[in-house]
Amino acid sequence: MKKSIQAMLGLWSVFHLLLLVSLPVSAHHVLGRPAYSLNEDSNTPPSMAVETQVGNFFVTYMAFPAFPKANEQGRVNLYATRIDTGLIFDGEVRFYVRDDHWLQSVSKDSEEQLGTQLIDDGVYRQGFRFNQEGSYIIRASFEADGEPYEIDFPLQVGEISRVSTLGSVVGIVVLILLAANIIQSRRIVRAKVQSASAENAKNRHNGKSI
Amino acid sequence: MTMTHPGLPMAWALWVLTSMVLCTAWALLAPAPTEFTTRRRSFQSVPFVAGLSRYLVVHSWPLLLLKILFVGVFLLVIAAGLWGTAIPERNLATALTWNLWWSGIVIAILFTGSAWCAVCPWDTIASVLVKFRLWRRSQSNSLLRLTLPKKLRNLWPAIILFVALSWLELGVGVTASPYATALMAMLMVVFATLIMVLYKDKAFCRYFCPVGRTVGVYSQLAPIALRPVDDDICSRCETLECFHGNDSIDACPTLLVMGRLQESTYCTSCGNCTQSCPSQNINWTMRSPSVEVIQEARPHMDEAFFMLTLLVLTSFHGVTMLEDWQYSISQLGQLIGDSGQLLTSFTVGLLLSWLLPILFYFSLISVCLLWLPSGKQALSREKLFSSFAFISIPLAFSYHIAHNLNHLLREGTDWMALIANPLGIGSLPLSMVEKHQRHSGMWLSQEMLFSLQALLLVVGFYLSMQVLRYRARRLFQLRVYHFVPVLLFAISVTGFNLWLLMQDMVMRM
Numbered sequence: 001m002k003k004s005i006q007a008m009l010g011l012w013s014v015f016h017l018l019l020l021v022s023l024p025v026s027a028h029h030v031l032g033r034p035a036y037s038l039n040e041d042s043n044t045p046p047s048m049a050v051e052t053q054v055g056n057f058f059v060t061y062m063a064f065p066a067f068p069k070a071n072e073q074g075r076v077n078l079y080a081t082r083i084d085t086g087l088i089f090d091g092e093v094r095f096y097v098r099d100d101h102w103l104q105s106v107s108k109d110s111e112e113q114l115g116t117q118l119i120d121d122g123v124y125r126q127g128f129r130f131n132q133e134g135s136y137i138i139r140a141s142f143e144a145d146g147e148p149y150e151i152d153f154p155l156q157v158g159e160i161s162r163v164s165t166l167g168s169v170v171g172i173v174v175l176i177l178l179a180a181n182i183i184q185s186r187r188i189v190r191a192k193v194q195s196a197s198a199e200n201a202k203n204r205h206n207g208k209s210i
Numbered sequence: 211m212t213m214t215h216p217g218l219p220m221a222w223a224l225w226v227l228t229s230m231v232l233c234t235a236w237a238l239l240a241p242a243p244t245e246f247t248t249r250r251r252s253f254q255s256v257p258f259v260a261g262l263s264r265y266l267v268v269h270s271w272p273l274l275l276l277k278i279l280f281v282g283v284f285l286l287v288i289a290a291g292l293w294g295t296a297i298p299e300r301n302l303a304t305a306l307t308w309n310l311w312w313s314g315i316v317i318a319i320l321f322t323g324s325a326w327c328a329v330c331p332w333d334t335i336a337s338v339l340v341k342f343r344l345w346r347r348s349q350s351n352s353l354l355r356l357t358l359p360k361k362l363r364n365l366w367p368a369i370i371l372f373v374a375l376s377w378l379e380l381g382v383g384v385t386a387s388p389y390a391t392a393l394m395a396m397l398m399v400v401f402a403t404l405i406m407v408l409y410k411d412k413a414f415c416r417y418f419c420p421v422g423r424t425v426g427v428y429s430q431l432a433p434i435a436l437r438p439v440d441d442d443i444c445s446r447c448e449t450l451e452c453f454h455g456n457d458s459i460d461a462c463p464t465l466l467v468m469g470r471l472q473e474s475t476y477c478t479s480c481g482n483c484t485q486s487c488p489s490q491n492i493n494w495t496m497r498s499p500s501v502e503v504i505q506e507a508r509p510h511m512d513e514a515f516f517m518l519t520l521l522v523l524t525s526f527h528g529v530t531m532l533e534d535w536q537y538s539i540s541q542l543g544q545l546i547g548d549s550g551q552l553l554t555s556f557t558v559g560l561l562l563s564w565l566l567p568i569l570f571y572f573s574l575i576s577v578c579l580l581w582l583p584s585g586k587q588a589l590s591r592e593k594l595f596s597s598f599a600f601i602s603i604p605l606a607f608s609y610h611i612a613h614n615l616n617h618l619l620r621e622g623t624d625w626m627a628l629i630a631n632p633l634g635i636g637s638l639p640l641s642m643v644e645k646h647q648r649h650s651g652m653w654l655s656q657e658m659l660f661s662l663q664a665l666l667l668v669v670g671f672y673l674s675m676q677v678l679r680y681r682a683r684r685l686f687q688l689r690v691y692h693f694v695p696v697l698l699f700a701i702s703v704t705g706f707n708l709w710l711l712m713q714d715m716v717m718r719m
Binding site for chain 1: 292293296297298339340351352353354383386387389393396397399400403404407408540543544547548549550551552638639640641642
C-alpha cells in the first residue's frame with residue numbers, strides 16, 4: 001500500500017510539475033499553411049503567405065497578388081531569419097521556377113532561373129510574369145553556414161481545373177462497383193453450376209437406386 | 211496578424227476549482243445508492259406530440275427529405291471545395307465543415323442524440339451507389355456480403371481513423387484548404403462505399419467511422435435516444451423485427467436488439483427498427499441525461515481505448531494552439547532535420563500526446579489494483595481499465611463543447627454572404643477591419659461565454675464523479691476512496707483542460 005501511495009504521488013507530482021512550469025502563453029500560427037490577407041491601409045494587392053522552417057531558418061514567402069493571372073505582373077517576397085538568434089539572413093538568394101508536376105519534382109532539367117536577389121530592407125523581392133496559366137513551383141535557393149538551402153513554394157497562376165480530381169474519384173467508385181458486380185456475378189454463376197451439378201448427381205444416384 | 215480569443219479569467223477558474231473540490235469531497239464522502247434513479251418517457255406518450263412523433267418515425271418520407279437535404283448540402287460543399295476560392299473563410303466548404311459542422315455536431319448530440327448518423331451523407335451516398343436504396347432490402351449485385359475479419363470487429367479501425375483525421379486536421383491543415391476539405395469528403399464517401407461493397411451490414415458505420423463512433427460514444431450522455439415505448443411489448447416479442455428487419459425493411463445495420471439495448475454507442479438512428487416494428491413500439495425517448503455512461507453501458511477494452519482517445523485528442527486540439535507546442539515541434543524539427551510543414555515532428559508529437567495520457571491512465575489503474583482492499587486485489591486490470599474509462603466521456607464532452615463554443619460564438623461567419631456566394635468567387639481575403647468585427651461581434655456576451663465554459667467543466671467533472679461513484683458501487687461493491695487514483699485522473703484531466711481554456715486561443719480563420 002505504501003509503495004502504491006508513493007507511486008501515485010510521484011505520477012501526480014510529475015504531471016502537475018509539467019503544468020506549473022508551462023507559463024501562460026499566447027496563440028500560434030501554423031507552419032506551412034497558406035494564409036490570405038488584405039491590408040486595406042496599403043495599396044498592395046491581397047497576398048498569400050506561407051511560413052516554413054528549414055534547417056536553422058524560419059522562412060516566410062509571400063506572393064503578390066494572392067491569385068496571379070497569366071500575363072500579369074506579380075512578385076514574391078522572401079524573408080529568412082535564424083531560429084536561434086532571430087537574425088535576418090542577408091546573403092544572396094536565387095529564385096527558380098518549374099511546372100508543378102510529380103514528374104518534374106525528380107528532374108531539374110525544366111527548371112528555369114527567375115533571378116538572383118540581394119536583400120533590400122530585410123526582404124528578397126523577385127518579380128514574375130507568366131504567359132500561361134498553371135501550377136508552378138518557385139524554388140528559393142541560398143547558402144548558409146556552408147550548407148545549401150532549397151525551399152519550394154507553390155504558385156498557382158490562373159484557375160485550376162478540378163475536373164480530373166472529380167473524375168478520378170468517380171472513376172474509383174465505378175471501378176469498385178464494377179469489380180464487385182463481376183465478382184458477384186461469377187459467384188452467382190458458380191453457385192448455380194454447383195447447385196445444378198449437385199441436382200444432377202442426386203438425380204443420377206436416385207436413378208441408379210431405382 | 212494573428213487574432214486570438216482571450217482565455218477564461220482567473221475568477222472563473224477559481225470558481226471551477228472550488229466546485230471541483232466540493233464535488234470531490236462529496237464523491238469521497240457520500241456513498242452511491244445501489245441504483246441510479248432514472249426516468250424515461252417516450253415522445254409517443256407526451257400529449258399533443260404523441261401522434262406527430264409516431265407519424266414521423268413510422269413513415270419514411272420525413273427522413274428521406276432530411277437525407278436529400280443533407281446530401282444536397284454535402285454536394286455543394288464538394289463543389290465549393292473543388293471550384294471555389296482558396297480563401298477558407300470565403301468558401302462554404304471550409305466554413306460549413308469546420309466552423310459549423312465540426313463544432314456544432316457535438317453540441318447537437320445534446321439535443322438529438324445520435325441522429326446525425328441517420329442523415330449522414332457519407333452513408334446515404336454509399337447506400338444509393340451500392341444498394342440503389344436507402345433502407346429497403348436490397349438484392350444489389352454490388353454487395354459481396356463478406357464477413358469482416360474478426361480482428362477488425364472492434365473500435366480499433368475507428369480509433370486509427372480518428373487519429374488520422376486529427377493528423378489531417380491539425381497537422382496537414384485541411385481546415386484551411388477548401389480543396390483538401392472537399393477531397394477528404396469525397397475520400398470518405400469512397401471508403402464508405404468500398405466497405406459497404408465488401409462487407410455485410412454497415413461495417414463502416416459500426417467499426418470504421420470516427421465521426422459516427424464519436425457521436426455514438428457521446429450520445430451515451432444525451433437525454434434523448436431511440437428506445438422501446440413499452441418494455442413489456444419487447445420482452446414478449448419473439449420475432450425481433452428490429453434486429454432481423456421484415457420483408458421490405460432491412461435488418462438493423464449495427465446488429466442491435468431494441469428490447470435489450472442498454473447503450474447508444476452503435477445506434478445510428480437509421481429508423482429501420484421504428485419502421486419494421488409491427489407494434490410501432492420504438493420511438494424517440496427522453497431519459498435521465500448520462501444514465502448510460504453512469505451505469506448502463508457495459509465496459510469493453512476497445513471502447514475504453516476509443517473513449518480515452520477521444521478525451522486525449524479533444525484536449526490535444528487545445529494543446530496545438532499553444533506557443534509552447536509550436537516551439538517544441540520546431541525544436542524537434544531542427545533535431546531530426548525535418549523541414550517544411552514539419553509533418554514528421556508533428557506526427558511524433560501527436561503520437562506521444564495520444565499515448566502518454568493513456569499510459570498515465572494505465573499506470574493509475576495499476577496503482578489502483580495495489581490500493582484496493584485485500585479481498586478485491588484479484589480484480590483484473592482490464593476490467594478496471596475498461597470500467598472506469600467511462601469517466602472520460604463527460605470530461606471529453608465538456609471540454610469539447612467548451613473549446614468549440616469559442617469557435618462557434620467568436621468566429622462569426624458571414625453566413626448570408628456565404629449562402630449568396632458559396633464558392634466565394636471574386637471575393638477578397640478578410641481585411642483587418644473585418645477580422646476585428648468578427649472578433650468583437652459575438653453571438654453571446656463574453657461573460658456569458660466564460661460562464662458557460664466554466665459551467666461545462668464543472669458539469670463534466672460532476673458527471674465523471676457520478677460515473678466513479680456508481681461504477682465503484684455496482685461493479686465492485688466499493689466506494690470512491692478505493693479508487694483514488696482514478697479520481698486523481700479525473701482531477702488532472704479537468705485541471706489540465708481548465709488551464710487550456712485559460713490560455714488565449716487563435717482564431718481558426
